[in-house]
Amino acid sequence: MNIIDELTWRGAINQMTEEENLRKLTDEKKISLYCGVDPTGDSLHIGHLIPFMMLKRFALQGHHPYIVIGGGTGAIGDPSGRKTERKLQTMEKIHDNAEKLKAQFTHLFGDDENITFVNNFDWLSQISLLDFLRDYGKLFPINVMLAKEVVASRLEAGISFTEFTYQILQAVDYEHLYSKYDVQLQVGGADQWGNITGGIDMIRKMHGGNTPVYALTIPLMLKSDGTKFGKTAGGAIWLDPEKTSPFEFYQFWLNQDDADVVKYLKYFTFLSKEEIDALAEAVEKEPEKRLAQRRLAEEVTRFVHSEQALKEAQNITEALYHGSIADLTEHELEQAFGKMPTVDVTDEEKDVVNWLVDSTIYSSKRQAREDITNGAVTINGIKVTSLDEIVRPHKNSNGKYVVVRKGKKKYTLAKISK
Known part of the structure; x- marks a missing residue:
């Protein structure tokens, strides 16, 4: 299947220039293409992932992607999608962010000879002001620049x-x-169309009107209810495991709606058409099994993190679903409960009733006794059966944590201070 045909089937194309010429070009030769990202932050989020997965698909068909880290453009700030001016960052911060993003890309795509990383600071920083104005500024009519949607939308506010x-x-x-x-193709988000086509116009002014360069953008990703994809109550879903743990990442994909899951399988996995069609059928006939969501969560978590991270996320999910957290590792405990309600306690061992009240998990001894008697309290994954039981740290936590569950789902992580 031609790469353009594959991307069309996956619903991954919003706009492209000269479709037939681009299709013919990718049939006749292996092309070089690129997508860029500015290091305005120290981590990618899943919204960033979409165009770069497109680059990966090109690479799998033998084409040569370039990933451009915007060490130069990041010093200026892309106005796309913004209503106000971006606060400029120091060059030191931009450089630090750039290194972190490159490390993430290398992890995602490998240090493969078929994918090349470049930083536009290397060439933009060499252009003098006079050269910029004479060699490039002269090729951009102001009326055309003002008409670009990203600029026009900002004119009133400034x-x-x-x-x-x-x-x-x-x-x-x-x-x-x-x-x-x-490089003959630039890939970007839907909001980059004006910038990319502006680049094509400039290249053809400099190199001739028939220069074979092209643009391809991806659709704005929205959920079936029309809301923005990639956000949760806690904010963006980051690729950095320190910002969004692999367990949270896995859960994000696992909890996708039936109306969205097939679309995301096409966008975010490298599964074949036959595999995705089979999962789409499962959504229709056996939605309660959530086979498509599980496969989506597995594929994306493995790709972004690792096989080991996926196994940990699955272990935590299984343990929480069945309430059996006794065998979770320290790292798994931190992922599972790090963002749940927490309390600080001392390492003094006490009977369970006094410990629950002193830790503020319960406000009264009467309620604590009643819940224990009714079998509604578990500590470290084990149901409390005696009012005289002594509370000790979770066996795998190196003395750091006690995990309390009230009822079926209400967890509290007690952090032990020495």
């Missing part, structure tokens, strides 16, 4: 000359990559 010129810098990136590496 946009600085700095952010106004971002589209020129992105065009310079494309021209540089075309001239040096024969």
Whole structure:
């Protein structure tokens, strides 16, 4: 299947220039293409993942992707999707973020010879102001720049000359990559269409009107209810395991709605059409089994984190579902309960009733005794059966934690201070 046909089947194309020419080009040769990301933060989130998974699909068909870390453009700030000016970061912070993003990409895609990492600071920082104005600024009519949606939407509130010129810098990136590496396709989000086509226009002014360069954008990702994809009550779903644990990441995918799961299987996994069609049928005929959601969670967690992280996430999920947390490791306990309600306690061992009240998990001894008598309290995964039981740390926590469950689902993590 031609890569354009595959992306079309996956619903991964929003717009492209000269579809037939691009399809013919990718049939005739293995092309170079690129997508960029600015290091305005120290981690990618799953919204960033979509265009880069497109690059991976090109790579799997033998094409050569370039991932551009925007060490130069990140110093300016892309106005796309913003209503106000971006606060500029120090060059030191941008460099630090760039290194972290490169490490994430290397983990995701491997340090493969078929994928090349570059930083646009390397060429943008070498352009003098006079060269910028004479060689590039002269090719951008102001009326065309003002008509770009990203600029037009900001005119009333105001946009600085700095952010106004971002589209020129992105065009310079494309021209540089075309001239040096024969990059013929830029991939980006739907909001990048104006910037990418601006780059095509500039390249054709510089190299000739028939220069074979193309644009391809992905759709804005929305859930079936029309809300923005990739957000939870706690915020964005990050790829950094310190910001979003593999367990939380796995749960995000596991809890997707039936109306969305097939779309996400097409976007975020490398499963074949036959495999996805079979899972789509399972959604229709046996939705209660949630086979598609489980496969989605498995595939994406394995890809973004690792097989080991996936196994830990599955262990935690199984333990919480059945209430059997006694055998979880210290690391699994931290993932499972790190963002649940917590209390601080001393390492003094006490009988369970006094311990529950002193830790503020219960407000009265009467209620604590009643719940224990009714079998509604478990500690470290084991049901409390005696009012005289002594509370001790979870056996795998190195003396750090006690995990209390009231009823079926209400957990509290007690952190023990020495």
